[in-house]
Amino acid sequence: MVTLPQTDWRDRAGLDTLIDALGGGENARFVGGAVRDALLGLPVADLDIATRLAPEDVIDALRRAGLKAVPTGLAHGTITAVIASGPVEVTTLRRDVSTDGRHAVVAFTNDWREDAARRDFTMNALYADPQTGEVFDYFDGLADLDARHIRFIGDARQRIAEDHLRILRFFRFLARFGDTPDPEGLAACTERANDLMALSRERIREEILKLLVAREAVRVVGLMLERDIFRPVLPEIDADGIDRLAALAAAERAQQFPPDPIRRLAALVGPHAAVEVGARLKLSNADRKRLESAGLDIGQEGSQALAYRIGPDMARDRLLLAGKDARFPDGWAPPRLPVSGGAIVARGVGKGPDVARTLHAIEDRWIAAGFPDDVDAIVDAAVAQTLAEVSSRNAASVSTGRE
Numbered sequence: 001m002v003t004l005p006q007t008d009w010r011d012r013a014g015l016d017t018l019i020d021a022l023g024g025g026e027n028a029r030f031v032g033g034a035v036r037d038a039l040l041g042l043p044v045a046d047l048d049i050a051t052r053l054a055p056e057d058v059i060d061a062l063r064r065a066g067l068k069a070v071p072t073g074l075a076h077g078t079i080t081a082v083i084a085s086g087p088v089e090v091t092t093l094r095r096d097v098s099t100d101g102r103h104a105v106v107a108f109t110n111d112w113r114e115d116a117a118r119r120d121f122t123m124n125a126l127y128a129d130p131q132t133g134e135v136f137d138y139f140d141g142l143a144d145l146d147a148r149h150i151r152f153i154g155d156a157r158q159r160i161a162e163d164h165l166r167i168l169r170f171f172r173f174l175a176r177f178g179d180t181p182d183p184e185g186l187a188a189c190t191e192r193a194n195d196l197m198a199l200s201r202e203r204i205r206e207e208i209l210k211l212l213v214a215r216e217a218v219r220v221v222g223l224m225l226e227r228d229i230f231r232p233v234l235p236e237i238d239a240d241g242i243d244r245l246a247a248l249a250a251a252e253r254a255q256q257f258p259p260d261p262i263r264r265l266a267a268l269v270g271p272h273a274a275v276e277v278g279a280r281l282k283l284s285n286a287d288r289k290r291l292e293s294a295g296l297d298i299g300q301e302g303s304q305a306l307a308y309r310i311g312p313d314m315a316r317d318r319l320l321l322a323g324k325d326a327r328f329p330d331g332w333a334p335p336r337l338p339v340s341g342g343a344i345v346a347r348g349v350g351k352g353p354d355v356a357r358t359l360h361a362i363e364d365r366w367i368a369a370g371f372p373d374d375v376d377a378i379v380d381a382a383v384a385q386t387l388a389e390v391s392s393r394n395a396a397s398v399s400t401g402r403e
Contacts, residue, residue: 002142003133004035009044010130014067014083018049021065022090025129027052029112032119035126035135039145040177049090050127052110055079058090076106094118096162104162113138120159120166121173122151148179156188164195168207171224175214181223190227197232204233205281209261212268217259218246221268233280236273244270244321251320255327262290263317271295290314298322305367308334335371337363339379347383350390358386 004010022028031050038044051058055071058079062069068082077092093115094106109115116125122141128134135142139153150173152159152166160166167189174181196204211217222242224230230237244267252259262283269277274295278288294317298306307315307328319326339362341355349355361382366375 002039002135002137004030004038004128004135005041006133007038007044009034009038009047010133012047012083012085014085015047015088015130017065018062018067018081018083018088018090019130021061021067022049022051022053022058023061025131025134028090028130029127029136030130031127032124035128036123036145038128039126039135039142047088049081049088049130050093050112050115051090052093054108055092058092062090076104077108112136117153118162119153120163120169122153123173123177125153145177148177149182150174150178150185151182152185152188156182156185157192160188160192160195164192164199165203165207167192167196167229168204168211171220171229172207172211172214174223175211175216175220178216186227189229193227193229194232196229199233201233201280201282205283208234208281209265212245212261212264213259217264218242218249221245234269234277236269236277241268241270244268247323248321251323251326255320255325257316257320257326260317262287263294263320266291266294266317267321290317294318294321298324301367304328304332304334304371308367308371337366338373338375343379344383347379349383349386354386354390358382361385 019025019028028049028051030047032048034044034047053061055074055077058081059069059071062079062081070080070082070087072078072080072089073091077094079090081088081090092108093110093112095109095111095114096118097105097107106118112127116127116138119125121144122139123145124141125137125139126141126145127136129136143149144151150170152170170181170185170189211220214220221237225237225239225242245264248264248267249259251257265277266274269291271292271294274292275288278291283291290313293310293314296318298318301309303315303319303325306318309315310318312328312334316326337359339359341359344355344358344362345351349358362375362378365378365382366372369378372378
């Protein structure tokens with residue numbers, strides 16, 4: 001018998017109360033990612049519980065136990081239980097009645113195997129008794145987990161027909177956990193790649209961004225390109241993009257930066273496609289700005305000057321993509337220009353555009369000098385130049401007027 005290791009997350013505050021409220025291991029089991037990751041020795045973030053209880057009975061049971069119940073997905077049987085250590089999703093066992101590749105109509109059941117049969121991959125269909133830790137495996141998921149084998153439950157084409165997003169999930173799980181792709185699953189994903197066009201761009205975005213930061217992202221993205229998986233949704237990706245992604249991943253590792261999904265997407269699609277891809281994937285305004293900035297030229301001023309002008313995060317993106325050192329000294333942050341427009345006026349420059357031009361000149365000289373605290377000499381030189389230019393303009397104006 002395989003059992004879960006006794007890890008900290010199983011002792012989360014309030015979890016015992018929740019399990020008791022649901023009727024213990026007879027009616028409630030840990031399922032999916034928590035079981036999979038625990039068996040792999042990975043940290044467990046999100047905790048999901050499957051239960052035989054109907055959704056209304058779950059709500060009643062939680063309230064009797066003094067726990068808050070939030071009906072976050074009532075039509076699909078999901079109730080969020082709020083315990084002392086955070087939210088836990090509790091979902092009634094289900095079977096699919098109908099699917100269209102994007103949405104499913106479900107019916108509730110009390111059969112654990114029937115619930116497992118509707119899940120995507122064998123390693124995600126593992127259940128565990130929350131009290132004894134005993135693991136229940138209906139489709140040889142334990143063997144696949146041990147072999148790092150990503151395998152669809154049952155017929156791969158049918159699983160994809162039920163939910164087209166499973167194509168991208170197959171590759172994401174392969175990049176995160178897998179060593180070699182399951183031949184049947186790979187063939188099915190290749191044949192059904194056009195199904196991705198039916199999905200919302202938001203769902204595609206979320207899967208791709210998660211995939212790009214996975215352990216074997218570069219290798220798996222290369223496989224996806226070979227199989228034309230991207231063509232229906234991101235045709236801009238090409239072999240050059242894979243090379244840029246590989247170089248970026250190497251730079252991140254060498255400089256000990258964690259993989260960043262937007263930076264990696266920028267490498268993959270390149271600077272010329274960034275605007276179109278950002279709009280198509282419906283990135284946030286902040287992420288679009290990063291995506292569009294990342295592939296631009298780093299200039300000649302140096303890394304700290306670049307960080308001052310566009311911010312450290314976007315500077316780091318550009319530097320890493322350019323293969324440059326993106327590390328800044330510990331505790332360093334872009335300083336503020338220690339002079340204001342009022343100080344320029346006080347030195348004799350008339351209000352108006354001359355003040356702005358003088359400030360820009362001061363800023364450029366200050367950056368080139370390495371951001372010194374004492375800027376008097378820089379200010380004096382810039383003001384003197386501005387006053388000389390103003391005098392020259394005035395003289396030219398008087399001369400023109402005489403003519």
